[in-house]
Amino acid sequence: MLKDLVQCSRSYRRFDQSARIQPSQLRELVDLIRLAPSGGNKQPLKYILITSEEVCAKVFPQLRWAAYLKDWGGPQEGERPAAYVIVLGDTAIASNFGVDPGIAMQTLLLGAVEQGLGGCMLANILRDELMTLLEIPPQFEILNVIALGKPVEKVVVDPVGAGGDIKYWRDAQQIHHVPKRALSDLIVGEK
Numbered sequence: 001m002l003k004d005l006v007q008c009s010r011s012y013r014r015f016d017q018s019a020r021i022q023p024s025q026l027r028e029l030v031d032l033i034r035l036a037p038s039g040g041n042k043q044p045l046k047y048i049l050i051t052s053e054e055v056c057a058k059v060f061p062q063l064r065w066a067a068y069l070k071d072w073g074g075p076q077e078g079e080r081p082a083a084y085v086i087v088l089g090d091t092a093i094a095s096n097f098g099v100d101p102g103i104a105m106q107t108l109l110l111g112a113v114e115q116g117l118g119g120c121m122l123a124n125i126l127r128d129e130l131m132t133l134l135e136i137p138p139q140f141e142i143l144n145v146i147a148l149g150k151p152v153e154k155v156v157v158d159p160v161g162a163g164g165d166i167k168y169w170r171d172a173q174q175i176h177h178v179p180k181r182a183l184s185d186l187i188v189g190e191k
């Protein structure tokens, strides 16, 4: 069921790093998002698929994790992502990419959950460093990065509390809690 997939498709940031992902799995996911809607049907998004341990190790320091968890610097060695999808905007096709990356990334992550994987979309990226590292031609802009792997963390969705705090947090058992607003708080009109 779609609702179950969406429910399970949380942002995962800790993985079994030894559970490697095959390039064919990432190609399958990009084949899925190839079908996603695109403004003006321009389809300006392009992707770099990274599964090699060596390149994953170089990409990892260019990413910033979980800004609300002030005392956590991101996943430690052994729990780092096993793959990345670099989401690029091709400026030869479009000069702005609208909501295309969001649609593509969420669709990809839903496909990943269906494959028994999980991941996290990231916008907090050292873009210049990553451009250089991956030798990306200037025709492309790095829009986002999707980190993927076999999750080893438990993530639960909670109602937003009375204080209205939406910051995610971790409890003593390292369970990651994500407050979500109630349906009644989202619908401001029904006519």
Ligand SMILES: Cc1cc2nc3c(=O)[nH]c(=O)nc-3n(C[C@H](O)[C@H](O)[C@H](O)COP(=O)(O)O)c2cc1C
Pocket: 009, 010, 011, 012, 013, 064, 065, 066, 067, 120, 121, 122, 123, 124, 125, 155, 168, 178
């Ligand atoms: C556009 C976008 C950018 C994000 N960038 C980052 C990021 O740079 N680092 C990170 O750890 N999480 C990032 N996230 C994940 C959010 O923190 C996460 O979606 C939010 O905490 C809600 O958790 P959930 O995805 O499990 O519902 C991003 C999410 C979105 C939608």
